[in-house]
Amino acid sequence: MQERPVVIDFSEGVDRKLLKAIVTRFLALNRVRLDRARSALTLRQQIVLDLLPLVFHLNHPAMPGYYAGECAHGLDRYEPSDQALQAAQRIVRSFRPGKRTATAELSGLFLMGSPGSLGHSVASDLDVWVCHRPELPPHRVEALRQKALRVTDWAASFGLELNLFVFSAEDFRRGRDTAQVSSEDCGSAQHFLLLDEFYRTAIHLGGRYPLWWLIPVHEEGRYEELTRFLQDNRFVRPDEYLDFGAIPSVPEAEFLGAGVWQLYKGIESPWKSLLKLLLIECYARDREHGLLSARFKEAVYEGRSSVDELDPYVMLYRRLEQWLLATDAPERLELVRQALYLKSGLPLTRSAEVSGRWQGQILRLLVAEWGWDRGALTGLDERHQWRVEKVQVLRRRVVSELTHSYRLLSRMARRGNVRAAISAMDLNLLGRKLYAAFQRKAGKVELVNPGIAPSLGEENLAFWHGGGARAPGAGEWRLFRDLEGTGGKGVKGAIHRAGSLVELVLWCHCNGLLTPATRVSVREAASGGDSGAQRVSVSDLRNMAGFIGAHLGVLAPAPRDALMAPAVPLVHLLLVNVGVDPQARLTGRGLHKLSGRHDSLGFSGGRDNLVATIEQVSMNSWHEVNLQRYVTGDALVQCLKNMLALLARNPARPPRVEVWCAGGSHATAITQRIRELVGDVTRQFFAGGTGPHPLRYLLKVDQRWFVLHFEGQEPGFVGLATDQALMDYLASPLDTYSPVVPDRYALQEDPAFREVCRACQPDVVQMFWQRAGNWVRFWVSDETGSLYGWRQRRAGNRRQSLLPLMRFLENLGERRRLRQMAGGSRETSELLCTEVILERGECRLERTPLPPESLSVGGMELQAVGVQQGDGRLAFDLFCDDEAFTVEDYGERQMGAVVDYIRQQRRSAESYPVYITDLHLPHDLDPQLWQQELQTCQYVWYRHQLQKALEEAGERS
Secondary structure (H helix, E strand, C coil): CECCCCCCCHHHCCCHHHHHHHHHHHHHHHHHHHHHHHHCCCHHHHHHHHHHHHHHHHCCCCCCCCCCCCCCCCECCCCCCHHHHHHHHHHCCCCCCCCCCCCCCEEEEEEECCCCCCCCCCCCCEEEEEEECCCCCHHHHHHHHHHHHHHHHHHHCCCCCEEEEEECHHHHHHCCCCCCECCCCECCCCCHHHHHHHHHHCEEEEECEEHHHHCCHHHHHHHHHHHHHHHHCCCCCCCCEECCCCCCCCCHHHHHHHHHHHHHHHCCCHHHHHHHHHHHHHHHHCHHHCCHHHHHHHHHHHCECCCCCCCHHHHHHHHHHHHHHHCCCHHHHHHHHHHHHHHHCCCCCCHHHHCCCHHHHHHHHHHHHHCCCHHHHHHHHCHHHCCHHHHHHHHHHHHHHHHHHHHHHHHHHHHCCCCCCCCHHHHHHHHHHHHHHHCCCCCECCCCCCCCCCCCCCCEEEEEECCCCCCCCCCCEEEECCHHHHCCCCCCCCCEEECCHHHHHHHHHHCCCCCCCCEEEEEECCCCCCCCECCCCHHHHHHHHHHHHHHHCCCCCCCHHHHCCCCCEEEEEEEECCCECCCHHHHHCCCCCCCCCCCCCCECCCCECCCCCEEEEEEECCCCEEEEEECCCCHHHHHHHHHHHHHHHCCCCCCEEEEEECCCCCHHHHHHHHHHHHHHHHHHHCHHHCCCCCCEEEEEECCEEEEEEEECCEEEEEEECCHHHHHHHHCCCCCCCCCEEECCCCCCCCHHHHHHHHHCCCCCCEEEEEEECCEEEEEEECCCCCEEEEEEECCCCHHHHHHHHHHHHHHHHHHHHHHHHCCCCCCCCCCEEEEEEEECCEEEEEECCCCHHHHHCCCCCEEEEEEECCCCCEEEEEEECCEEECHHHHHHHHHHHHHHHHHHHCCCCCCCCCCCCEEECCCCCECCECCCCCCHHHHHHHHHHHHHHHHHHHHHC
């Protein structure tokens, strides 16, 4: 119905009747929109909308949201409607309205956004602006915000998502810099674009009306002047209006911020954001046709009062249609139509659901314009049945459109050298959410359904393994619905492909295909010679999927606080031996090893490592899910190293680590062993939530030793094939004290060495010894924790066995003390000598007291002096008292000559070992490093090498 235009001509004076007429038109349109918004709610939810103005007007103790104390209340010009009073009495039977508040502290209450429009669906939320007077003290404003939170919780009990935004109109005019980006608040991203949306969608619930209604479109450029004119000449009363300001045009600086924010929301609700993002692009590229709020106000002034034509989403569509047709973009226009249809949530092919609804009437007219047939409608109406293939196609189109618009807006901002109207913090937050949702990277699970379909759950899924894998548990896995139909041989018909079963199951879980109700089957081709392969049962697959689901849950977007900080791991899931039999050769012969050795990393007499493969699923604080596979080489140690690297970045927040092992006779033991190992390693390196602490963690896997350690913040490991290689490594020099910490199963067969590791101390030279039949075992730990051990035959009594090493270490200590007196190296304490006593499998330590004079007993001095050779090798000149045996003079005969000389000097013919009593090393042992102070264990290691060479020479002579 066309009404007569209202023409307000400020140049000829203002007619109060015309002002009242235009307000009446807006309020009449407002009533229809409010009725439509109310009709979209259930009967229970309508109570919330009916009662909302009264709740804020009274702050009554019996009413929802009541906040004790000085909470602002009283809504200007508000008189409760019959619906509001009835709703209040349903909540509180004894409710009676009191007297009107003398001074109202709230100036307006507005519902904005999609309510009352074609775009409102059962899943839509309600955004409400609660406007207070600008002079309100901060503590009363804070009390009002707390009340708003309570009202939000009350609405949630009715299944209604209510978002209340508390501020004053004056604050809004000055800018909203204090707001933060959230799923509902655009933060600093936009101001004028938000105001444009408010003016064309707002539904007045109570309080004052917007002053913007009274300024004709053609006079928007004089908005400030004309509003002052109306106020100064009292054409409007102060308690009648709210002034949010004008929108003469949208600054270019807002387009980038608003575009990024719509991308932020588009991750979860793409159809609505797609429409809004395209509108932003349209505004930016087609300024000639103005804003929708101006078109809306112009239509009201001209008397075009058709509520359907002035529907906010219909107007939005018409604007986009006009622009996209003009730019010859039919594919983008078709996507806009689909987005509008899906946003409305009305299935036109199911007449029972839309019969008599005003939204259905509008949508039918639009669909008729578009020329859609019933087949096209059916395809969209069966959204809840969409399969993953269709969703992936739509996702590519949606993501392509979102990123296209963002890049275009970003280029536009750069080209105009425009600083985005969005704070750096908010821009960083939005960028992180986009990165987490859409960025592809190695191992990351791609989410294919960002709010496109309600569910991708499947009734039947078949997991098919193609075989032919080079590595254990590897090979191509394919996912089918109907394996019988494809024969399981072609790529055609496969829903998804992956490099492992874990990867495929993880993809199914993250995208919602595999549910508890899904019937599953597992098919495998011939193993192709993979002797380690093991058939995966449906039970194993179910258990694995349940394990993943229990610890990852349903993936949801990361919260704002998490995105404000760098991504850190929240949980690591370690899936062990999936599709692999670690004892395949024995299993194939129907055999299983039984052993008293229960360590899964060194099982049975053959010390078999039962951990063949590990597939690590990680979820971080940005809710990204990654998969990393360790299927060859030292899988467990590599996995440990990478987890330690991640933990070193934030040791105060260690992630949860959960372990699952595929079915088998040792699955429980393997799970427990890995869980213990991860816990032990984490506690040692990051005790107290700090670290990494300097230490060397000793682990044995099958027949090999591994030493885990940190260099700064970077973890590493060294693999050593023999016990001697381990001892040589532990003797290597260190910059700082780094103790040796054996794993709980390491050194179980050598409790003496284990006890030595436990007893080592910093800044002390310690000598440990143990009787072992005809042998004596020695260990020396030096000032930085370097540790070297060996065994040698007993020579006479205890004193004769210990004295040579004691004298050697005392000589080293004496030289160090002399250098300290000259201002050289750091101070070290005296030598400590300790006996390791093993009784009935238990070790104890006992200090070995030796009187000082025992070290000064006379005897032959055998000294060695290191000499760097031209080829970089280190050789030694030996001195027996005053007799020199140099490398240059004796060459390969050197050791034999020394042994012969010493035997000739002995009074008896008794054969006993020859001992080095002192040793000098050059400071450039390492060609790339000059050491000001060599460590004790470096001397001990070279002494032992010389001792072995002398023993071998003695045996030959």
